[in-house]
Amino acid sequence: MTTTVKPKIQVPEKKKESASRGSVYQSNQLNLWYDTNHALKNIDLDIKENEVTAIIGPSGCGKSTYIKTLNRMTETIPSVKTSGEIIYRGKNILEKGYKFEELRTKVGMVFQKPNPFPKSIYENIAYGPRIHGIKNKKILDQIVEKSLRGAAIWDEVKDRLNENAYSLSGGQQQRICIARCLAIEPDVILMDEPTSALDPISTLKVEELVQELKKEYSIIIVTHNMQQAARISDKTAFFLNGEVIEFDETDKIFSNPSDKRTEDYISGRFG
């Protein structure tokens, strides 16, 4: 008797053109230790451009560690050791001599808790371009408007650009943080549970925004919300105890996973 796994979570129809896309990140046999804690184990992932890739898995499985490694944020922790490769656009970012600054201008990061600067809405967005040498007020104005429009928050803030970003709601602050990323014209946006501190309406806005942004950017999103992964991602990687158990098209992962552990996780049997 054959058994088929019934879809647990509704996945919207998505275009399947993945095979023809280029790779933005490739991790090859990536390992990471915090002292003796082996937090990432032989991670092989090929992340394609202009897709949304979701990283899911139970608490402590290494999701945040993985996404932070893509931006070399873990290397500031003294106990961290890594082995293997992370190839970003053809270059191993873990190699000595890799120009770290290059990564900073190409990869934007959005965190769990909105973290605008304690400055005006305008200054939050203009800050990055200024650091990169843009001083002309007219050009900065254009970047600010374009970035806020890109983050679907222009209409809400256009008349209050000089107000402190802290005066906005949490959901608006998160979109300001996304606009701040867009202002540096990144190639990739890394999002670490970007909606977990938001209410359902703000969550929906950010999810719609992610769908829109993938036309121009590659997005990697850590989420503990499986419905969210199913709604917005093209590919999903299921992590467990520091390993990638399964990485596939999101509809395959949520309707017919290959591994029993994935099936158990998405059906809510653990995690």
Ligand SMILES: Nc1ncnc2c1ncn2[C@@H]1O[C@H](COP(=O)(O)OP(=O)(O)OP(=O)(O)O)[C@@H](O)[C@H]1O
């Ligand atoms: N700064 C750190 N120093 C030491 N160990 C850490 C550090 N950050 C994470 N770890 C450990 O690495 C492992 C993976 O943690 P990580 O935060 O990547 O998991 P996660 O899947 O993102 O979890 P969660 O869903 O709870 O955020 C855990 O054992 C954790 O205790």
